Amino acid sequence: MRIKIVSIPVTDQQKALDFYTDILGFVKKVDLPLGGGNRWLTVVSQNDQDGPELLLEPAPLHFEPSKVYQDSLKEAGIPWTQFYVDDCQAEFNRLSQLGVTFSMEPKEMGTVVAAVFDDTCGNYIQIVEEK
Amino acid sequence: MQVNKINSVYPLKMALLSKRNMTDRILKFSLQCRTSTMTYYSQELERIKKICFSNEVQLERAINTKKYIDQHFDSLINLDVLAASSHTSKYHLIRVFKKYYGTTPRQYLINKRLSKAKEYLREGRSVSDTCFSIGFESINSFSNLFKAKNGMSPSRYRRAIFDKSE
Numbered sequence A: 001m002r003i004k005i006v007s008i009p010v011t012d013q014q015k016a017l018d019f020y021t022d023i024l025g026f027v028k029k030v031d032l033p034l035g036g037g038n039r040w041l042t043v044v045s046q047n048d049q050d051g052p053e054l055l056l057e058p059a060p061l062h063f064e065p066s067k068v069y070q071d072s073l074k075e076a077g078i079p080w081t082q083f084y085v086d087d088c089q090a091e092f093n094r095l096s097q098l099g100v101t102f103s104m105e106p107k108e109m110g111t112v113v114a115a116v117f118d119d120t121c122g123n124y125i126q127i128v129e130e131k
Numbered sequence B: 001m002q003v004n005k006i007n008s009v010y011p012l013k014m015a016l017l018s019k020r021n022m023t024d025r026i027l028k029f030s031l032q033c034r035t036s037t038m039t040y041y042s043q044e045l046e047r048i049k050k051i052c053f054s055n056e057v058q059l060e061r062a063i064n065t066k067k068y069i070d071q072h073f074d075s076l077i078n079l080d081v082l083a084a085s086s087h088t089s090k091y092h093l094i095r096v097f098k099k100y101y102g103t104t105p106r107q108y109l110i111n112k113r114l115s116k117a118k119e120y121l122r123e124g125r126s127v128s129d130t131c132f133s134i135g136f137e138s139i140n141s142f143s144n145l146f147k148a149k150n151g152m153s154p155s156r157y158r159r160a161i162f163d164k165s166e
Helices: A013-023 A064-076 A088-097 B010-017 B022-033 B040-052 B056-072 B079-085 B090-101 B105-122 B127-133 B139-150 B154-165
Strands: A005-009 A027-035 A038-044 A053-057 A081-084 A102-109 A112-118 A124-130
Touching: A005 A064, A013 A027, A013 A038, A013 A053, A088 A102, A088 A112, A088 A124, A102 B040, A112 B040, B056 B079, B056 B090, B056 B105, B079 B090, B079 B105, B090 B105, B105 B127, B105 B139, B105 B154, B127 B139, B127 B154, B139 B154
Parallel strands: A005 A053, A081 A124
Antiparallel strands: A027 A038, A038 A053, A102 A112, A112 A124
């Protein structure tokens, strides 16, 4: 058994694809039509394209409990997931210049530095630098 | 930006959500929002930080040990060396490192070396060159460990990368 896919709910798949590739720098890996305008849509890390795939799934549009859960996390500022970066402050600066909104600026948290931004598709995402 | 360890925020998320008084906390937080820009999550991080990371001496010792391993993974490293570099006892160092990184210094060193091995093999370096460049003294033990961790031998991993790029 292997971990190959992890998913994140998004309110608009195309908007999410644009954000996760153009802004965050991930690379589109799989894009399959599933009918009804839905897609099996995954992105991967630029430097680890055989690594885990992030599935941008339209669950909040079709399954109300998913939307409730997503909205509740967002309201509390809790990130849906986290990505690893080499330099949290540098990534914060880069993304801020691109217009990304942060709910938490880089903060020391034990052995990591973390910041939280809005992915514009219904989620907060945490970026983490390991010290 | 790496999509790795991407589930590791979940234990913290679940810890926050499983609190019986979460609703009360969020309501209280909503009221605070009128005067503060901090989210509930940021406030919880501050609270957890005070509980888990208040011992700065210990924290610094763990971080410095990790940095030492990161910088010297290709050399002879053992607990005696690490303990001497952080001016503490071996057993205390193991406890402190595990407390802040969730793994032992030895396991961290092995993972660091094997991760570097994959990087070197992807660059096209030979198995033996890779083996000695990451601090292993025996190709057999390197190959066995690599296979146990990655499901294939270093030579097969190298071939798979090469085949894919053709």
